[in-house]
Amino acid sequence: MKYFLYLAFAFCALFSCISCNDSNDVDVNDINKQTTIVYMPWTGSSSDSGLLYDFMNNLDSIEGAIVNNRGTNGRVLVFLSSSTDSSSLYEIVYQRGQIKHVNIKKYAGHNYTTATGLASILNDAKSYAPALNYAMIISGHGTGWTYKEDWTSYPTPAKRHVFNAKRRTPLPLTRFYGSVSDNQYAANISTIAEAIGLTGIKMQYILFDDCYMANIETAYELRNVTNFLIASTSEVMSIGMPYQSMWKLLASPTPNYDSAVQAFYNFYKNYTYPFGALTVVDCRKLDQIAARMKFINSRFTFNTALTDSLQVLDGFNTPLFYDMGDYVARLCTNTDLLNDFNKDLKSAIRSTAHTDSVYSHIYLYSPRYIKINRFSGITISDPSTNPVVLRGRTKTAWWNATH
Structure with missing residues (x-):
């Protein structure tokens, strides 16, 4: 009799727990499916602001696309360096037709050029905006896989982009990812791969808004930390990626890579300087x-x-x-x-397009x-x-x- 009563009590307790869990089930629609991290480190020196002006224009384009799309379709976090020793992490939020910035954290120095420093930033983003998928947009200078310490002589002070209409001066491209004015603000691709690996994240994609990043050496280096690499084989014009037309296609749990590449091509074939190439590499197939x-x-x-x-x-x-x-x-x-x-x-080449010539x-x-x-x-x-x-x-x- 006592045994029967014990079983009955245990059953009732179990039923009660199940009922309680049922009432607290998480709605799958409430789970954030995508966090996009826009990473814009310092690209100049103590006397040169580098690409900061271009970055601000890129962010304006991203925010304009978010307004046009009436939402972020996930969460969007921005890491932006405003000077040599001052950076911030904030979220872009869309509310009632307006863009709002929510400050998350301030950073001093340039520890982001190290694997542990960058990993710390990515972990801050991961903790603040957890998601099923993560994507990363990296803006800056770029000359592919080459190592910053191996550049002992470069033909001219270099930058990512070719033209800047605001300044009305020709701007040559970069020599490596990060800063070209002072390599203490630069980082190698192997450092980026190590940093992402330390977080345990595998990116849905990494988009380089930089020159010369669609190379097999870079893609292979990043194969364990991203599913896809989006980049150019050649130089990128001053306005960078046409985010107004590409953003909606990429800021999604299921990015439309073919359409994003086509949007890039359609923009540049009609641009004043009609030069550009873009590729999506499936890094899972590189082994x-x-x-x-x-x-x-x-x-x-x-x-x-x-x-x-x-x-x-x-x-x-x-x-x-x-x-x-x-x-x-x-x-x-x-x-x-x-x-x-x-x-x-x-x-392995998921999608690619190019104009007749590159510049x-x-x-x-x-x-x-x-x-x-x-x-x-x-x-x-x-x-x-x-x-x-x-x-x-x-x-x-x-x-x-x-x-």
Whole structure:
């Protein structure tokens, strides 16, 4: 009898707990599905504001797109450096047709150039705006995978963008991600990968609003911390990404990559300076490409006499970035192997588009128009003889995985 009463009591208690849990169930619609982190670190020096003016214009475009879309479709956090030693993290909130900024945290110094410093910022964003998915937009200077410490000589003080109508002066592009005026404000791609890895986040995508970031070395370095990489093989004009038309397509738990790339292309083909290229790389498929490339490298040696005939996608006197598809087509003379490689590469390039030519203004008095004849959507530096490449390429994860 006592045993029966005990079972009855236990059953009632269990039923009560279940009923209580049912009443407190979380509505799946209340869960934040996407947090987009817009990361804009300092890009100048103690006497130069770098790209701050451009960043403010980019933020205006993002906020304009949010107003037009009547909401953020998730949460949007911005990390912005306003000086060499002052940065802030805030949220962009849409309320009744208006944009509001909610301050989250202030930061002193430039610890964001270290893996632990950047990881701390990302963890602050993660704690404040937890989500099922995270995405990151990185604005700044960029010359691909190259290491800041390997640049001992650069043709001119460099910036991300080519033109700035407000200043009415030609602005050459950058030499590496971060600040070009003072490399104490710069960071290598490997540092970014390490920082994101420390947070335990795997980004839905990383969009680089920078020059020269759609290269196999960068994509491979980031493959474990992002599903997709969105970037340009070449230089980016001063206005950067056309956020008014691209934002709605990317600020979503299910980004529309094809339409975003098409929006970029449609904007730039009609722009005053009609030059641009954009690619979405599926980083989850790069290990297969690396394995394929290692086998090809073990079988074939590139004929350096063909270097001058390769499709170049930068404006350096000694090129750094060559079209990857074109390079492998000249390297691998076995038709079956080449077909297998091309199949893998096509699978990894989720979407890509380019104008007829791209523009380079690295050298102040000799801008260049580079005709695109062959384009796979991603570049490689393997055939480059540029001293910066020779100093740095053996340090990359890509080189070590494929040689």
